[in-house]
Amino acid sequence: MTDKATAPSVLRNTAFLRLWTGTTASGLAMWALPFVLGLAVLERSITAVELGVVLATRTVGFLVAVPVAGVLADRHSRRRVVFWSCLTGAVMTPVIALGMGRSLLLMAVAAAVVGAGQGGCRPAFQALVAEVVPEPQRQQANAATTLAIRVTTLVAPSLTALAALVTDAKVLLVVTAVLWLVAALVPPKGGDAPARTTGRTSFAADFLDGLHEARRHPWLLAGLGALTSMVALGYSATAVLLPVVSRDRYGTEAVLAAATTAYTIGALAGAALMARWRPRTPGWTALAGMACYGLVPLALLLPVHPFVLIAAYVVGGIGMELFNVPWFTAVQREVEPGKLARVSSLDFLLSFGLAPVGLAFMAPAVDEFGSGVVLGACAVVCFAAPAAAALVPSSKGFTRSS
Structure with missing residues (x-):
């Protein structure tokens, strides 16, 4: 329920x-x-x-x-x-x-x-x-924002x-x-501003203070580790190999276009769902949603019908918004307000920052081990990383008290 x-x-x-x-x-x-x-x-x-x-x-x-x-x-x-x-x-x-x-x-x-x-x-x-x-x-607000982002990527x-x-x-x-x-x-002026840092310390010290705040929340570190692993490996592998599979297995670029569009449509559906749905265990629900992306490299690995591949992308898109919306909402709720921007910057830095590294690593990995091994390994990571994060007790509700 x-x-x-x-x-x-x-x-x-x-x-x-x-x-x-x-x-x-x-x-x-x-x-x-x-x-x-x-x-x-x-x-x-x-x-x-x-x-x-x-x-x-x-x-x-x-x-x-x-x-x-x-x-x-x-x-x-x-x-x-x-x-x-x-x-x-x-x-x-x-x-x-x-x-x-x-x-x-x-x-x-x-x-x-x-x-x-x-x-x-x-x-x-x-x-x-x-x-x-x-x-x-805030969950409605984050859902509305991610809806806008997904529509933007589509149009x-x-x-x-x-x-x-x-x-x-x-x-x-x-x-x-x-x-x-x-x-x-x-954009409007902010509301009640949180207590600011004094600005008398160095940038490095202030950033490290943000890292210390992140460490106070085990669910945050666990979720961020799972997200970084999934983006750096899962996203990178599918981005590199979807065009190859579309060309070599299905003999048409239409599968490439349909799959990428299906992912965005799935994400739109997931964001719309999270605008209204309040799961009783938001952390576990979010991590289960993230794990759904593992279906994408699995579908690229197996000789499935193109409709199955497209369906996997839809489910992957839904799952990622089941993660994103509760994740952003929890960060805004749980992190000390005066350190929220620094913790958010850590989130963006790791999830976006390691993506280019993963992309650069994928082509040599495929040449060395073959696309099957790479896709299989990335599918395992996409399933295992959220599961490991879910073992952290506070991950159940994305709160220190869960």
Whole structure:
């Protein structure tokens, strides 16, 4: 049996709607950039090598900025950190357009700064939810935010392709800059601000203080370890091998497109479910949802019908939102408010930061051991890591008292 939400709809909260709009705009800008640059390659404005360099420097900027932003957002106004981070993206995105066909160095530096803006706003956005949304409404708020993110990933490529029919990549980069400007200006001021750090200690000391706060919550460390393992290995293996399986086993790229779309649709369904559902054991439910992603590498490993593979992606998408929404809600509830941005930055740093490492490792691993061994091992990790995390007593409810 489960309990349904009894709190008023978070959609009546004007401050949250402004925050949701800003978060959505920043997400759309973030996801649109790779597609816009891909169109620039098709237009021959940049080369494929230049595309790779620009995207790589953007990722480096993101990873460098995330821990710094976590400290800043706990030292200062989270709203101010969002403003300056998103304004940085708005100002520097057109510089990428300016460098097209002129200077790869200029493009790379601008992309790194844009990535820093992206990394800078993530922990602050996450902490702002706890400031503007009452605790009973936060699961709804996190579900609404993840719905927006999933819709963005679904429509951003299509919108970019349609816009490319009437304009070029440089103009689309300016449009992306406008989205960053919306993200900078629209979010509300925070509510009752938590006690801030004094700012008299070093960044390293403040970040280590955030690590100490994370260690106070065994469920958080266990869940973060499971999430990092699943993203670095499970996501990476399926991202690398889905195109290969689609081509070699099924002889069509349609399976690739259908599977990736199915995952997003499943995630949308999972987020919609979590907007209303309150499981009695949220931690175990979330970890079981994460384990569902293990069906994806398993389906890629076995000679199943393409519909079975697509169904596995749907279930994997549902499962990941069964994890994400309770996870973010628990972090906002359990972590000391004045250290929330730093703990959130640790979350983003590990889950996003190790993903490129996993991707870089996958191709050599497939060459050395074969795709079957790699997929089998990653499926085991996707099932075993959440199961191991569930053995931590406080993981049952994602709370120290569970």
